[in-house]
Amino acid sequence: MNVLVTGGAGYIGSHTVVELLEAGHQVIIVDDLSNAKVEVIGRIERITGKRPAFHQLDCGHKAGLRSVFQGDRVDAVIHFAGFKAVGESVKKPLQYYRNNLDSTLTLLEVMEEFGCKKLVFSSSATVYGPDNAHPYKESMPAIRSTSPYGWTKVMIERILTDYVTAHPEFCAVLLRYFNPIGAHDSGLLGDDPNGIPNNLMPYIARVAAGQLEKLTIFGGDYPTPDGTCLRDYLHVEDLAVGHLKALEYAGTHSGVEAVNLGTGNGISVLGLVHAFEKANGMALPYEIGPRRDGDLPAFWADASKAKELLGWEAVHTVDDMCRSAWKFAQMASK
Ligand code: UDP
Numbered sequence: 001m002n003v004l005v006t007g008g009a010g011y012i013g014s015h016t017v018v019e020l021l022e023a024g025h026q027v028i029i030v031d032d033l034s035n036a037k038v039e040v041i042g043r044i045e046r047i048t049g050k051r052p053a054f055h056q057l058d059c060g061h062k063a064g065l066r067s068v069f070q071g072d073r074v075d076a077v078i079h080f081a082g083f084k085a086v087g088e089s090v091k092k093p094l095q096y097y098r099n100n101l102d103s104t105l106t107l108l109e110v111m112e113e114f115g116c117k118k119l120v121f122s123s124s125a126t127v128y129g130p131d132n133a134h135p136y137k138e139s140m141p142a143i144r145s146t147s148p149y150g151w152t153k154v155m156i157e158r159i160l161t162d163y164v165t166a167h168p169e170f171c172a173v174l175l176r177y178f179n180p181i182g183a184h185d186s187g188l189l190g191d192d193p194n195g196i197p198n199n200l201m202p203y204i205a206r207v208a209a210g211q212l213e214k215l216t217i218f219g220g221d222y223p224t225p226d227g228t229c230l231r232d233y234l235h236v237e238d239l240a241v242g243h244l245k246a247l248e249y250a251g252t253h254s255g256v257e258a259v260n261l262g263t264g265n266g267i268s269v270l271g272l273v274h275a276f277e278k279a280n281g282m283a284l285p286y287e288i289g290p291r292r293d294g295d296l297p298a299f300w301a302d303a304s305k306a307k308e309l310l311g312w313e314a315v316h317t318v319d320d321m322c323r324s325a326w327k328f329a330q331m332a333s334k
Helices: 011-022 039-048 062-071 086-091 093-113 148-166 200-208 236-252 269-280 304-310 318-332
Strands: 002-006 026-031 053-056 076-079 118-124 171-177 179-181 215-218 233-235 255-261 286-289
Touching: 002 011, 011 026, 011 039, 011 076, 011 236, 026 062, 062 093, 076 093, 076 236, 086 093, 086 148, 093 118, 093 148, 118 148, 118 236, 148 171, 148 255, 171 236, 179 200, 179 236, 200 215, 200 269, 200 318, 215 269, 233 236, 233 318, 236 255, 236 304, 255 304, 269 318
Parallel strands: 002 026, 002 076, 026 053, 076 118, 118 171, 171 255, 179 233, 215 286
Antiparallel strands: none
């Protein structure tokens, strides 16, 4: 298939592009590089031996997107492009709603113009909000989030569901990610955010590299076995394979399906810190600090639907996640 990947130079997007190319698909990346580096395209080529087509473009730019669709037939789209920093979204809600909703609406309009009917959307476990018990199941209401970022995911899921109601021949797969971490086995691709990282693993990696002094663990008094929050961390390479499976599913189905991509296991922040120390043979300086606003104490996936519907399950271990994250961090800090 000819697959358009919006946000394909980003962390999850780039790993997914590698999987797509290795599976024999042709890839067209649209990325405005607002939170990604152009070198990623060359690294994808080093890994796969194939160079994806690349357009530096904001996918809310309709004329630009049209010309991409005019240039190449697009059989399916995987839509990653979007702002993703939870804390920033609280401070800049209008930017988040404008960017994430506009780009999706524009993309859908252009897909409709060109008769493209297959979409895999990058959603998030945040759509389950604070009201559901864990593990989260797709049958639970996923209609309330805890940040403007999360609300854009809820709203886009709603938009796609309504769109499929109006266009029953369309297929949209809503992939609800849990906590992707780790990096490509080559050490060439990984999570390398601009500025001080907000997410746990890139922060740990920068502490390990000596670029940050110590990790602050946000809260040690949660009602969990060691007092720190529990999350379902999954390897980004597993997540990338999940997109390939979702694309294959979309190729032969219509309708809308939400699918969790997680391992089904929760690990605490402290558990991940110790796993990183063990995997990489080092001690990480850390302290327990106050809770971070908006954090839920614990959640993880019921991952059974992904297995039944897509034939997908996570295969990498926490050790793999920690070792690959460190390998990438060493490369990125050079
Ligand atoms: N966390 C932390 N220190 C940090 C960053 C994150 O203790 O510097 C914790 C955070 O409170 C949460 C977990 O790590 O319990 C995962 O946070 P992250 O931002 O990576 O993902 P989230 O689950 O919030 O999407």
